[in-house]
Amino acid sequence: MSLTVVLHGDPAATQQTRLAFALASRGHHIVLCDAPEIAARVRAAYPDRCAEMSSQPRLPMFLRRALTRRRARALGADVVHLNSLKHWHALWIGLLPYIATAWGSDLNDEVFPKPKHVTRAVDRVLAHADAVTADSNALLRKARARAKDSRAPFELVFWGVDRALFDPAKAAPGARAMRERLGIAPGVRVLLSPRQNKPHYHVDRILRAFAASAWSRDGVMVIKLHGRDDDAVHEARLRALAAELGVTDLVRFAPPCDYEELPAMYAMADVAVSALEADGVPSTLCELMSLGVPVVATDLPDYAGVLAHDERALLVPPGDHGALVGALDRLAASPELGARLATHGKAWVEEHADWERCVDRWEALYRKAVSPSAPAKAPPR
Template sequence: MRILHVVESHTIHTSRVVDHQLAQGHQVRVATAHDFVGMGPVSLFEIRPWATRLPFSHHWAGILQFASMARGFKPDVIHGHYLSTAALFLASAPGVPCVASAVGSDVLVDPRAAHARLLMRLVSLWVDRFIAVAPHVRDRMIQLGIDVAKIETLPWGVDAEMFHPAETMPRGPSVISTRSFEAVYDLDTLLRAAEIVGRAGTRLRLALYGDGSLRAALVARARELGIVEHVRFEGRVAPRVLAGALRGASVYVSTALSDGASTSLLEAMATGLVPVVADIPANRAWISHRENGILFRPGDAGALASALEQALSNPELRARCYEVNPALVASRATWAACMERLEAIYREVTS
């Protein structure tokens, strides 16, 4: 099958899908404005400076170049990622079956603007199938007027061969976050919570894996709070390295204020950690409070500090998460099963 992906920014998330499809023998290309992977079958369409000064340019800038790429590649199916920015690009290739993925902010945040809401109401006219990465994303898509009959809920899934529990359950006060250093992930709340826990007498070993525009500000904040010696800023690492880091930790934290389906959370669950995560719909889909993790009020450093102390001092909860969470992910969100279903969707829209 000839598969063309279109995404404004090509990252590790789309790269995983592309690598899998190439390994399955498909012919695959990625059309993107920003390549953050740096390898693979990627074609860049240029966003000219004058275009960025015009209204709503992130919805249409580069669309003529993309249409030319699509004509040259002759795909059997086009898959658009991040619905609000991919929508018009998918309309520029008439006659080619289209699949579109909604991943979170594209339907939870962007449609606060009137033009994005209008686009959501129209996009069902030319997209054959929609993928929502989580139930609350699907619900919002329906509210926005997308045809419910065309929507399927499908997370990206976790590679269970790579992300699996350690042979013995870690017992130290080690805490890990694997979210990007951007405002929506609210890592300042995690740093403030770590300072509160430390002041109460527990010295956390906090590891932050990821990177982003707020890195310098977060390092400065850790220094200001007096915890910089206990925080490791590890940067972005290869998936296998990340899996090993998760197996060496006891507690996983996500302070995200909004999310679609958090692959980071699923990876931590598959590895058997105790998830301490913000009480938002994306996390409630997977975590039952004090059963297989702990939920805390988003943005509340005191509540997070209390949750961390509970997670570190409750051996029964830690043992339960070590046993239950990997099985839960294996039953609902393995990478292999999710990719098999995605390929079936492609076959359905092209038949």
Template sequence: MAERPGPATLASPAPARPAGRPTVAHVITESHPFGGAQRNTLLTLQGLARRGYAVELACGPGGRLIPEAEAAGAVVHVVDALVRAPSPVQDARAFRALYALCLTRRWDVVHTHSTKAGLLGRLAAWCAGVPAIVHTVHGFPFARARGWRTRAWAAAERVVALATDRVVCVGELLRRQAAALGMAPTAKLVTVYSGLDFAACRPRRAPAEVRRALGLEAAWPVVGSVGYLVEAKAQHHLVEATALLRTRYPRIALVLCGEGPLRARLEQRSAELGVRAHVRLLGERDDVPDLLGAFDVYAMASVREGVGRALSEAMLAGLPVVTTDVAGVGELVAHEETGLLVPPRDPAALAAAIARLAEDRALAARLGAAARRRVEALMDAERMVDDLAALYERLLAARPAEDELAVWQALRRIG
């Protein structure tokens, strides 16, 4: 059942903690779009529930994460004010709601995700005296930008890191970047690779069947990409690369799976470049493993990325990948070994790499097989949940004894 904090008061009765496993609450800004951070959160909730933990979720309204988390057995608290866009009034309301939840639900562990929920959730948990506070870094929203937003974000992260027991990075390269940015003391930074449910990533339909359903029987090469349609993903560069390849490959098709605010721009740019008939915008789909099987090449043009969850799924499918060399992508893609890397904001480089894989099918097969092995070695969801559960247990084992804990929590609330 979904619970809305609404007018929760600090005097609300607190439920008794269940015997046995701790209660773990995950906090994330929005349930929609159902992107990498949301999928990571859901897999963690599902895995913890199977291991006997009491799991709860606090998130913004709408989207797939809420019903799927409930189906996994999580108690869901919808915090209407917990939205992605900065808003002093909404943020104050979200903080109060999260603080009230921390007090009334008596969570043992609060685990936050992404920037806004990470800052508000960790502060609320610290003020309420939650015994263990963990945050996952899925990427750096302002790290490559300049100006006051970057400075404010970096300063806020450093302050809130003082109230955080561990900062989990979804890749080793991200952990090193977080250390270089001074996000948290090095001793608090740990790497836990964002896992994939390998069984759920298996396709259910044959590639030929999927191509027929999409009207792509005669298309070649079929270049695919999956992701939220936003500036950071830069799918317009894929459209521009397609225009550069159209003369060489008159049957080329670019298939973009995902929805978002960039859609209108992608439609306009495709028309301007005369490739509207070559670009398919599928919207958000729940059959991504089937779609991946229908692609000849997977391409990603992001200018900002974490490790890249959709990229990971494509590599697990054995697809040859072309991707921009940003943030944690190099954790998975070694140039000429598990894929091809190109500079960001360079449609010509994207086009050249796509053409190379289209022409050299032996290279494509070799890179695809190596890509699958790389993801299988690093990104098993069961290992991710085991690592997180072990982290929670270590942090809780190190907390003060129960009689000292009550005093410690009271002091934190006062302070």
């Protein structure tokens, strides 16, 4: 039986687009809330399975709830999936069954501080959800603690990998073309920073480690741009740092690309680095491992069971410049180490992070939430 699923989350997130296409391809009807660009893309491929709606963000909450209820009923919505929890998602409490997927930026308040009223609203969203998912056990523990007495299921669901797309052999021609576009000669090693460039992603630390490591002697660093409004500001900041470190000629800024081009972007890398101090388990890291790209990352609780040190990645303490330089130098000196990390990383992705199996998990939660036998929830507070 097909469902009508409302997707409400970050309108700039690739994950929202991927999930919409995956559900539509399975015969479900999709309603994109506050995401007109994603809706246009999905509607172009599935014109009879995609609609859109607005949560009327400029209106008072009581009017937003009333209009949202009316529009959702008119579209025959069965269930809502909230991706990236915002305080205004409280408008869904009591309107329809909903699944809440928590991201690191939602619950890691030590890195992403929020006003108390926002925290309280997010806690209410968690408490009244019909199911809560996250991509790390550490995030799930935080979500449970903040949901208080919720009896809903809390499940680990990764933003998995489309392994047919992120296939090393298929990505190789595009990777060679990407290197040419960026002016990287054959044989020159590539260190990739694939995450966003906002300050809390600490790309500056990666750049400093690159400049101090063996990679700056016979390699280049590629910093991925993402097409967000603040990209230009962060690019200018990182260019200034590269000049200060004397590595301007060794740094490339890769322009924003479509999701379908990501395998080529990632596959041109010899090593990829992530330096956050708080995170979930991003699809980026899983996609890199699927392509056989060795990963260096900070040693975070969220990565437990995924980025096993010296087996599927090299992990370093957050903010430890010397340790990060040392990890990069180990990989520069030992192709065998990189190959071993790549082999084990690919095997982990195949077993745990296949995209279709991840969508199966959400689909099962949707059906459970709309089932007549679903357990009754406490009334909204």
